[in-house]
Amino acid sequence: MSRPKPLSGFPEFLPAARIVEQRVLAALADTFELHGFGSIETRALEPMAQLARKGEIDKEIYVVRRLQAERHGAGQADRDELGLHFDLTVPFARYVLEHSGHLTFPFRRYQIQKVWRGERPQEGRYREFLQADIDVVGQDVLAAHHDVEVARVILEALERLHTEFGVPPVLMRVNNRKLAEGFYRGLGIEDHLAVLQRVDKLDKVGPDAVAGLLTRELGLTDVVARQCLQLATIAAPDESFVERVRGLGVQHDLLDEGLAELAAVLRAGASAAPGRIVADLKIARGLDYYTGTVYETELAGYEHLGSICSGGRYDSLAFDGRTTYPGVGLSIGVTRMLVPLLAKGTLAASRSVPTCVLVAIDAEETRDEADGIAARLRARGIPTEVAPKADRFGKQIRYADRRGIPFVWFGSNEVKDIRSGAQQAADPDEWLPPADDLRPSIVRA
Amino acid sequence: MSRPKPLSGFPEFLPAARIVEQRVLAALADTFELHGFGSIETRALEPMAQLARKGEIDKEIYVVRRLQAERHGAGQADRDELGLHFDLTVPFARYVLEHSGHLTFPFRRYQIQKVWRGERPQEGRYREFLQADIDVVGQDVLAAHHDVEVARVILEALERLHTEFGVPPVLMRVNNRKLAEGFYRGLGIEDHLAVLQRVDKLDKVGPDAVAGLLTRELGLTDVVARQCLQLATIAAPDESFVERVRGLGVQHDLLDEGLAELAAVLRAGASAAPGRIVADLKIARGLDYYTGTVYETELAGYEHLGSICSGGRYDSLAFDGRTTYPGVGLSIGVTRMLVPLLAKGTLAASRSVPTCVLVAIDAEETRDEADGIAARLRARGIPTEVAPKADRFGKQIRYADRRGIPFVWFGSNEVKDIRSGAQQAADPDEWLPPADDLRPSIVRA
Numbered sequence: 001m002s003r004p005k006p007l008s009g010f011p012e013f014l015p016a017a018r019i020v021e022q023r024v025l026a027a028l029a030d031t032f033e034l035h036g037f038g039s040i041e042t043r044a045l046e047p048m049a050q051l052a053r054k055g056e057i058d059k060e061i062y063v064v065r066r067l068q069a070e071r072h073g074a075g076q077a078d079r080d081e082l083g084l085h086f087d088l089t090v091p092f093a094r095y096v097l098e099h100s101g102h103l104t105f106p107f108r109r110y111q112i113q114k115v116w117r118g119e120r121p122q123e124g125r126y127r128e129f130l131q132a133d134i135d136v137v138g139q140d141v142l143a144a145h146h147d148v149e150v151a152r153v154i155l156e157a158l159e160r161l162h163t164e165f166g167v168p169p170v171l172m173r174v175n176n177r178k179l180a181e182g183f184y185r186g187l188g189i190e191d192h193l194a195v196l197q198r199v200d201k202l203d204k205v206g207p208d209a210v211a212g213l214l215t216r217e218l219g220l221t222d223v224v225a226r227q228c229l230q231l232a233t234i235a236a237p238d239e240s241f242v243e244r245v246r247g248l249g250v251q252h253d254l255l256d257e258g259l260a261e262l263a264a265v266l267r268a269g270a271s272a273a274p275g276r277i278v279a280d281l282k283i284a285r286g287l288d289y290y291t292g293t294v295y296e297t298e299l300a301g302y303e304h305l306g307s308i309c310s311g312g313r314y315d316s317l318a319f320d321g322r323t324t325y326p327g328v329g330l331s332i333g334v335t336r337m338l339v340p341l342l343a344k345g346t347l348a349a350s351r352s353v354p355t356c357v358l359v360a361i362d363a364e365e366t367r368d369e370a371d372g373i374a375a376r377l378r379a380r381g382i383p384t385e386v387a388p389k390a391d392r393f394g395k396q397i398r399y400a401d402r403r404g405i406p407f408v409w410f411g412s413n414e415v416k417d418i419r420s421g422a423q424q425a426a427d428p429d430e431w432l433p434p435a436d437d438l439r440p441s442i443v444r445a
Numbered sequence: 446m447s448r449p450k451p452l453s454g455f456p457e458f459l460p461a462a463r464i465v466e467q468r469v470l471a472a473l474a475d476t477f478e479l480h481g482f483g484s485i486e487t488r489a490l491e492p493m494a495q496l497a498r499k500g501e502i503d504k505e506i507y508v509v510r511r512l513q514a515e516r517h518g519a520g521q522a523d524r525d526e527l528g529l530h531f532d533l534t535v536p537f538a539r540y541v542l543e544h545s546g547h548l549t550f551p552f553r554r555y556q557i558q559k560v561w562r563g564e565r566p567q568e569g570r571y572r573e574f575l576q577a578d579i580d581v582v583g584q585d586v587l588a589a590h591h592d593v594e595v596a597r598v599i600l601e602a603l604e605r606l607h608t609e610f611g612v613p614p615v616l617m618r619v620n621n622r623k624l625a626e627g628f629y630r631g632l633g634i635e636d637h638l639a640v641l642q643r644v645d646k647l648d649k650v651g652p653d654a655v656a657g658l659l660t661r662e663l664g665l666t667d668v669v670a671r672q673c674l675q676l677a678t679i680a681a682p683d684e685s686f687v688e689r690v691r692g693l694g695v696q697h698d699l700l701d702e703g704l705a706e707l708a709a710v711l712r713a714g715a716s717a718a719p720g721r722i723v724a725d726l727k728i729a730r731g732l733d734y735y736t737g738t739v740y741e742t743e744l745a746g747y748e749h750l751g752s753i754c755s756g757g758r759y760d761s762l763a764f765d766g767r768t769t770y771p772g773v774g775l776s777i778g779v780t781r782m783l784v785p786l787l788a789k790g791t792l793a794a795s796r797s798v799p800t801c802v803l804v805a806i807d808a809e810e811t812r813d814e815a816d817g818i819a820a821r822l823r824a825r826g827i828p829t830e831v832a833p834k835a836d837r838f839g840k841q842i843r844y845a846d847r848r849g850i851p852f853v854w855f856g857s858n859e860v861k862d863i864r865s866g867a868q869q870a871a872d873p874d875e876w877l878p879p880a881d882d883l884r885p886s887i888v889r890a
Binding site for chain 2: 002003004005006010013014015018019022033034035036037038039040041042043045047048050060061062063065066067068069082083084094095097098099100102103104106108109114116118128138143145146170198249268320321352353354355368376378381382383384386388389399402403416439
C-alpha cells in the first residue's frame, strides 16, 4: 500500500495537537460538571425518519447500511434505515423520550461527541467534527432562568479557555424570538416568520435591500419596514437595549416578555463575563426551531469562521404524545474552533508525549532494573518510559529531546534535566519533577 | 412522536452508568499515559478498499454514503466509498502510514473510540461498542521487549479496575505463533497454518475430533497428530511450560525463538500481576494476521463473554512500499466488559449527577444570592447547582435526594448532609465536603 492521502473534511490531529484537544475538552467537561451537568453519550446512528424531520438538512445526512444488506439489494432508503447524526440535539431529544422514565427533570446534561455532515469541506466546515453541548430540559415547563444559566456556564467555560490556554476571547450575541415576534405583532404583522426570514439577510444584503423585500414581497408600508429594520439594528452590551426598543413605541405582551428574558440573560452574562456578551436584535438562528432566547458566539480575530457556539430555547424539543419537553442549550464547535488555532500555532502542546521521564539503559541486560526504576516513578504519578534500546547515552537523550521529554534518568539514582543539562542525584521513591513538567500542557504562541 | 424504541445492538447508558464508564476510561487513560502512551483519535470512516483488506470481515462493515449522492444514483459500492471502522487497528495502520513523516518511532499510542460491526446482536456482541487500544509500532524493526511491555501495561490497567472499582479479576492467556510454527516445522509439517486452523477447534470439538481432522484432512500420522495436540494442551502460570515443550523432543530454531519470547512475557507478566497471566499453547487468534505473541483475556465469572482484551504482534502492520511498520498491541472491549457488570449491579455510581451541593432558595427573588453562593463553592472545585424552583424546603431536599446529591445549602451559611440530617453553620468560602463526596464515585455491589 502506498502512503494514503488525507480525506478532505475529516481533520485528524497529530499527537501534540491531540494533547491540546484533550486539555480543552477536560476544561470544558470540568466546568460543565462544576455546574451539575452530567455526561451522556448517544449512539452515532439514528433512524433516517428521525434525522430527516428537520427538513432542510436531509441532503447533508450520511446514510449507513450493512454491506451485506446492500448486496442483497435493499435498494431504496426506507424509514427503518439509519444515518449518522448531524448534531447532538436530535439524538438528545430522542434519548430524553426513550429514557424519560429513568431521568429526573429538569435534566441537565453535557455531551461531547463527533457529528457528521456531508457538506462541501472548507475552513470552519468539516464532514466529521466534534461538538460539546449543554442542555437543560424540563417536563412540560422549564423556567426562564435556565436561559440565563446556560449562557453563564458557556461563557465561564470559554473564558477559562481564554485565561488558562490563550484561546482568543469570545463575543456572545443574544436575541429573543418572542421580542421580535411581539414587536412585529405589535406593528400589526401576522406572518412574523416571513419578516424574520428577510431581516436575517441584513448582514448579507444591507438595510435598503431588506426594506425592499419587506415592502415588495410582504406588502409592508415603508414606515413599518423601517421600524422592523430599526429593531434589527439595536445592539448593546447591557440592558440599555430595552429603552431603545421602547423608544420605537411598539406595544405587545410578547414583546414585554422577550425584553424581560433578554434583559435577564444580559444582566447575568455581563456580570459573569464582562465584555463577552451583547444583546444583538438581528440574530435569528434559522427559522422554525427556536422559540425564545437565541445565542451565537464569535471568536475574536476569527469572525470569518462564523459562530463557534450557538443555541437557544426550544419550547418543544421533544413530545411523546402526552408530555412536552421544553429545553434550552448551547453547542460549542470544538473542531471549528481548534483547527485554525492549532494551524496558526496560537495553541501548542509543551511536548508530543505524556512521558515526563525517560529511563536510559546502558545494556539490554539492565532492562529489568530500568523497568523497576520506571515502576517506582509511575507509582508516584510520574509518566515514565524506558529507552527502547541500549544505545549511546547521546542517542537516548536525543530520543527524549525529539519528543520533548524533559528528564532522562541514569542508573539507579541520577536524573538530568535535558533542557538545562543539570544533572543531580535522585531517589526514585522521592524525586518529583516541577509540577509544570509532570504532564504536557498547552503553551501559547 | 411516540416513545422511540431502543435499537438492538446499540447500548446507551443512563447518566449513572455513564459516570461508571467515565471513571473506568479515566483510569485506563491514566495508566496508559503513565507508561508514556499518547492519545490519538482517527476519523470514524475509512475507504472501503482499506476496510475490506482483511477479507472475512467485509460482510460486517457498515457502508456510509451521502444521502444526496445516493439519490443521484451512485449505485454500486466502489473503491472510493467509505465505511465505518470495525476496529481501531486498521485505522491506526493507515494513520501511521499517512503521518509517518510527523511521528517518532517506536510510536506509542492509545486510542479509545467507538467501532461498528453489523453483526447479529447478542450478549457481549454489539453493533456499536467502545474499544480501548494500546500499540507500539516501530520503523522496520520493533524489539521483542515491547511484547512484554504491552502485556504489563494492560494487566496493570485491568488490575487497577479490579482493586479500585471492583471489576472482577482477569486471566490473560498468552501464546506465540513462532512457537507453534517452529514446533510443526520441527515435525516436518509444511503447511503450519492448516494445522493451527484445526487445533484452534480444540475447545469446540475435543482432542479426538481434532486428531481425526489432522490425520484425515492433512495426512499426518497418528504420532505426529498426537504431538500437535500435546503441544496445544500445555498451559502454565509460569515459565515451566518451556520444559514441558522441550519434553516433547521437537527441535527448531523458530520454536526456540517463540519459547524465549513467550517466557519473557510470562516472567514479566507474572511479576507485574501475579496470578493474572498464563501461557496457554492452544490460543491461536485467527489465522494470517499475527506473527508472534498472541493474547486473549477472560474476566473471572464472565468467561462466557469470550475475550474482553485481545491482541498480538504483527510484523507488518503497515507497509508503504519502502518501509515496514511492525507493531504489537492489545485492545480492551470496554462495552463488552461494562454492559454485563452494570446490568448485574456489580458496578454502580454513588449518585446520578456530578453535583455535590444543591443551594436551596426560599423565594425566586433570592435566586441571585443563591447563584452567588454557588459560584463561591464552584470556585473551590465543588460541583454545585441551584434549586430550579423556590419550593418548600422538603421538596428541594427531595430534589437532591432523588439524584443522590449529598448536601443542601440553606441561606448564606447553613449546610445539611441530607443522608444523616446533620446541619451545620458553614462559610461558602471555606466549607469543604468530605473528599469522597466531592465527585461521584464507583460503588461496589
